[in-house]
Amino acid sequence: VDINDRRKPLFMISVASELADMHPQTLRMYERRGLVRPKRSLKQSRLYSMEDVERLRYIQQLTNELGLNLAGVERVLELEEQMESMRRELGRLQAQLEEAMMDATRQVEEIHRSYRRELIPLPGREIVIRGRRGPGPRC
Amino acid sequence: VDINDRRKPLFMISVASELADMHPQTLRMYERRGLVRPKRSLKQSRLYSMEDVERLRYIQQLTNELGLNLAGVERVLELEEQMESMRRELGRLQAQLEEAMMDATRQVEEIHRSYRRELIPLPGREIVIRGRRGPGPRC
DNA sequence: AAGACGTTTACGTTGCGTAACCGTCC
DNA sequence: AGGACGGTTACGCAACGTAAACGTCT
Numbered sequence: 001v002d003i004n005d006r007r008k009p010l011f012m013i014s015v016a017s018e019l020a021d022m023h024p025q026t027l028r029m030y031e032r033r034g035l036v037r038p039k040r041s042l043k044q045s046r047l048y049s050m051e052d053v054e055r056l057r058y059i060q061q062l063t064n065e066l067g068l069n070l071a072g073v074e075r076v077l078e079l080e081e082q083m084e085s086m087r088r089e090l091g092r093l094q095a096q097l098e099e100a101m102m103d104a105t106r107q108v109e110e111i112h113r114s115y116r117r118e119l120i121p122l123p124g125r126e127i128v129i130r131g132r133r134g135p136g137p138r139c
Numbered sequence: 140v141d142i143n144d145r146r147k148p149l150f151m152i153s154v155a156s157e158l159a160d161m162h163p164q165t166l167r168m169y170e171r172r173g174l175v176r177p178k179r180s181l182k183q184s185r186l187y188s189m190e191d192v193e194r195l196r197y198i199q200q201l202t203n204e205l206g207l208n209l210a211g212v213e214r215v216l217e218l219e220e221q222m223e224s225m226r227r228e229l230g231r232l233q234a235q236l237e238e239a240m241m242d243a244t245r246q247v248e249e250i251h252r253s254y255r256r257e258l259i260p261l262p263g264r265e266i267v268i269r270g271r272r273g274p275g276p277r278c
Numbered sequence: 279a280a281g282a283c284g285t286t287t288a289c290g291t292t293g294c295g296t297a298a299c300c301g302t303c304c
Numbered sequence: 305a306g307g308a309c310g311g312t313t314a315c316g317c318a319a320c321g322t323a324a325a326c327g328t329c330t
Binding site: 062066067068069071072073075076079080082083086087089090093094096097100101103104107108111112115 | 201205206207208210211212214215218219221222225226228229232233235236239240242243246247250251254
């Protein structure tokens with residue numbers, strides 16, 4: 001039982017409406033329009049989580065301060081959800097890119113090292129390097 | 140003078156309102172709210188581009204079909220603009236990632252080739268490769 | 279002078295928040 | 305029985321689209 005889980009349904013409508021500073025009827029309206037989805041108690045009374053309350057406050061911001069109507073709120077919430085997933089995807093790609101570049105340099109170094117390991121000159125012999133010929137190996 | 144430039148201001152308000160199937164006053168209202176920004180003729184009459192008209196039709200879709208109010212339309216247009224730029228960024232990153240991976244394999248191949256080029260045995264001599272020793276070069 | 283443009287103001291409809299009313303269950 | 309929940313209906317206000325009124329320019 002995690003008391004810090006913001007998704008845990010805790011408040012009935014009177015408490016939630018007070019926390020969100022809204023009329024209880026407004027909360028019921030929002031639910032019918034699908035803007036919030038409070039859980040239900042055994043006796044069918046609504047139970048709002050902290051997350052629900054925060055969502056309500058955000059909706060209030062959109063309606064009161066920015067003047068959106070509910071249709072607009074719905075659309076905006078949808079879009080912001082999409083944007084959030086895009087942001088995640090973007091971060092994922094960015095990390096992947098960084099990873100790929102690190103990997104590339106590591107791979108290159110590994111190949112160099114591997115070639116140098118494989119070139120073991122026998123005593124008295126010589127390895128010729130194109131463009132110049134010297135006695136010792138280039139280790 | 141590009142007739143196909145959708146940004147070219149062409150229509151005065153009567154024509155634009157007809158194309159967008161809206162009341163001329165509505166177009167003026169939208170301009171005051173910053174939803175469309177038609178250019179002006181020398182005599183201060185509004186000139187709408189094809190792009191403006193399309194934007195108007197989109198706004199109409201948002202208001203009439205989805206029921207948004209103008210505040211909502213503003214916000215949605217903003218968000219969709221942001222999403223568009225995110226989409227571009229995402230494509231850019233994806234391309235960059237692909238490019239980086241291609242580049243890495245190319246680089247690896249190049250290093251292999253370079254090492255093989257450098258190993259030219261003198262006649263009668265031998266290059267020792269760790270784990271097996273044979274006569275000829277592995278070209 | 280007619281017709282298109284401009285602006286400002288007024289009006290009707292609609293959406294939304296709130297309240298009122300009523301029923302049900304601890 | 306009172307107080308919280310649930311639902312439905314009613315009302316007031318504000319937003320938005322449209323129209324009206326009026327001026328200017330060609």
